[in-house]
Amino acid sequence: MRSVDRRSEGRGSAEPQLNRDAAAAAGAPLLIVATTPGAAAVLLAEEAGPARASILCLEGGSSEDQAAFARAAAEAAGRGCPADGAPRPLPTERLVDALLRELYAVRPARVLTLDPHAGREGSPAGRREADLVLAVLDAVEEYQRDTGRPVFTDCRVIDAEAWPAPASRPRYPAPLHWAVRGTDGRLSAYLPVPGGVARWTEEPDGRWSGPELLDVPGLLPGLTVVQGPDGYTKLIGLRRTRPASGEWNIEVVCALQYQSGRPLGPWHAQPNPHRAEPLRGRYLGYPSAACDADGTLHVFVRNDGHGVNTCHQRADGAWSGWTHLAGAKTADENVALPVPDGTVEMYARLRDRPGTVRWHRGGPGGKWAEDRRGAPVYAAPGSLAAAPEGAALRFRYAETGEPCEWRWGAQGPVSLNAPRIAGRVVGAAGVPVGGWSCTVLAAVDEQGCCAIGTYVDNSPESGVWWSPTGRRTLVPPAVVRDRTGRVIIATLDPAGRLSVARQMPGQALDFGPWDCVAGPADGG
Structure with missing residues (x-):
């Protein structure tokens, strides 16, 4: 176990029920860890809230990155997901220790970060992203073992070319x-x-x-x-x-x-299946x-x-x-x-x-x-689901987003007449x-x-x-x-x-x- 500065531990205390309910209504702390403010902006822009977001970045980013983050932060605050300030910098060395300190300080219920499989083509930026996310996963594992508190972590793949704005999808x-x-x-x-x-x-x-x-x-x-x-x-x-x-x-x-x-x-x-080719x-x-x-x-x-x-x-x-x-x-x-x-x-x-x-x-x-x-x-990305209780597939139709169900052996799907859904x-x-x-x-x-x-x-x-x-x-x-x-x-x-x-x-x-x-x- 690493020796780190564990701020605000309070492991022996139990908050009154009233305080716990208030925390739930306000949203538990959220930690976003990204390479640049621009990447953090995409993750923050998609957060519906309520939450209290803390942002960590490996790099300061360009002026465009910083402007994008400022816009995303202003819009997120209006949805009940305020950021606690500008992104805080992360060191390039002893990254796991630095992330552990932040986890103890923020005590997040959730972490949003990037794709641990980035850098496939060997680009320096991709390798930095992959190394950062692996450090995040290592730090969260250690934090959970020490505290017993699960931290629900979502690794996101960013599509910078998405229209009308950059978007992300879950890696897992x-x-x-x-x-x-x-x-x-x-x-x-x-x-x-x-x-x-x-x-x-x-x-x-x-x-x-x-x-x-x-x-x-x-x-x-x-x-x-x-x-x-x-x-x-x-x-x-x-x-x-x-x-x-x-x-x-x-x-x-x-x-x-x-x-x-x-x-x-x-x-x-x-x-x-590719064990000979890691x-x-x-x-x-x-x-x-x-x-x-x-x-x-x-x-x-x-x-x-x-x-x-x-x-x-x-x-x-x-x-x-x-x-x-x-x-x-x-x-x-x-x-x-x-x-x-x-x-x-x-x-x-x-x-x-x-x-x-x-x-x-x-x-x-x-x-x-x-x-x-x-x-x-014809399923929209991220919508295909098995319905084992009825030998059926459920999905959102690719062109309209309409939720549908296709039963095994049927000639075609039927509409589920649902409101607009996201998943x-x-x-x-x-x-x-x-x-x-x-x-x-x-x-x-x-x-x-x-x-x-x-x-x-x-x-x-x-x-x-x-x-x-x-x-x-x-x-x-x-x-x-x-x-x-x-x-x-x-x-x-x-x-x-x-x-x-x-x-x-x-x-x-x-x-x-x-x-x-x-x-x-x-x-x-």
């Missing part, structure tokens, strides 16, 4: 199905942080405990959560290796949760996964050549090697979907033109085959509403708030009814049924706390008050 997509019901009927929630997983667990009396930090050194801040037919939960991610010399690489890792709240099983490391291996896409009817887990990744590689784990725990699925070039966005014939299919957005490509098998144990006709799915749509089927069995949907609207929709199971074309909640969330909401069959909506509020709303008894889709579970903003 937020998990969708991150709240699950275990074999004992209790619910658990899993969200990624650098070097670990934050876990909340429903106790037998219905209250929640957590967040508990599950330490996984080197885990990058993304997570795929999959539940198999046996009811056990599989956590899949990418872990950064730390070789004694040479370029760092990443590996695909998977762990199994048997019982709610109990320790995870050991993490299995699946070597990178520089290529660093650009592996984020894994998607699904289980087929016999319990086999299938994992898919976009490789460095924008093709697809897959491996699988049998129900007895044995892993295969990687298989390259030759075919179309794909974007960094794919989903795995269990389908009615008991197999798993994989769908990916095409890289160079609108559309979706599909890989499928001719029954259990069959060989993978590409269907270039894919599915009638992906998730759902849970089999929810009792008004004497009908319904699918309940959740998404993030353009104001960053959770919106809830519902339709009769398997019949979105008959009408989808949406209601805003006004509840801000930092990640896509999760939707899960509890042991009674009622639905629960889970979000992460602006203070970094798990917030849960439970369907009330009765015929209607009415929810009780939001229950906020202790989190990073609650002291300790």
Whole structure:
């Protein structure tokens, strides 16, 4: 452990509930770490608030950078996300120590930073960006281990050519199905942080405990959560290796949760498909996964050549090697979907033109085959989502942004009649509403708030009814049924706390008050 100046620790104090609620309303501290004020301006401009932003930059930047930051700061303050001044400089040496000092001073619930995979072409600017972000991840890992406070970290890829203004997208997509019901009927929630997983667990009396930090050194801040037919939960991610010399690489890792709240099983490391070429291996896409009817887990990744590689784990725990699925070039966005014939299919957005490509098998144990006709799915970037509860894909139509659903085998998609949303749509089927069995949907609207929709199971074309909640969330909401069959909506509020709303008894889709579970903003 490094010896650093840990300001404002106060680890033994507990704030009064009134102060904690006020902190949540105002938004917990946000730390933005970027190379230049111009890059920081892009991240700040996209922050909806409420939050209190502190900005760190490696370089002073040009006058244009500084002007862009000033404009972004003024606009962010109007949205309830004030910056605490001009960007503060970071040293070029002992960067992790400097970042640790800032983490102890700011005590952020969240960190926004850049792409750890920058510098692929070897440019000095790209290498500086990559080195900065790796230092951020190392510092956050160490801070979390010492304090037990998860710090939700979002690495963003900036598109300087976006119109009408520069924009960013996440390097690691937020998990969708991150709240699950275990074999004992209790619910658990899993969200990624650098070097670990934050876990909340429903106790037998219905209250929640957590967040508990599950330490996984080197885990990058993304997570795929999959539940198999046996009811056990599989956590899949990418872990950064730390070789004694040479370029760092990443590996695909998977762990199994048997019982709610109990320790995870050991993490299995699946070597990178590009393990002989570490520089290529660093650009592996984020894994998607699904289980087929016999319990086999299938994992898919976009490789460095924008093709697809897959491996699988049998129900007895044995892993295969990687298989390259030759075919179309794909974007960094794919989903795995269990389908009615008991197999798993994989769908990916095409890289160079609108559309979706599909890989499928001719029954259990069959060989993978590409269907270039894919599915009638033309998804906007960042919107493609599997709906395993109904063998469907949900997405926003590329040209209009309209949320749609395509069911397996259908001739075309149907509209979900949703308000304007900013991300992906998730759902849970089999929810009792008004004497009908319904699918309940959740998404993030353009104001960053959770919106809830519902339709009769398997019949979105008959009408989808949406209601805003006004509840801000930092990640896509999760939707899960509890042991009674009622639905629960889970979000992460602006203070970094798990917030849960439970369907009330009765015929209607009415929810009780939001229950906020202790989190990073609650002291300790």
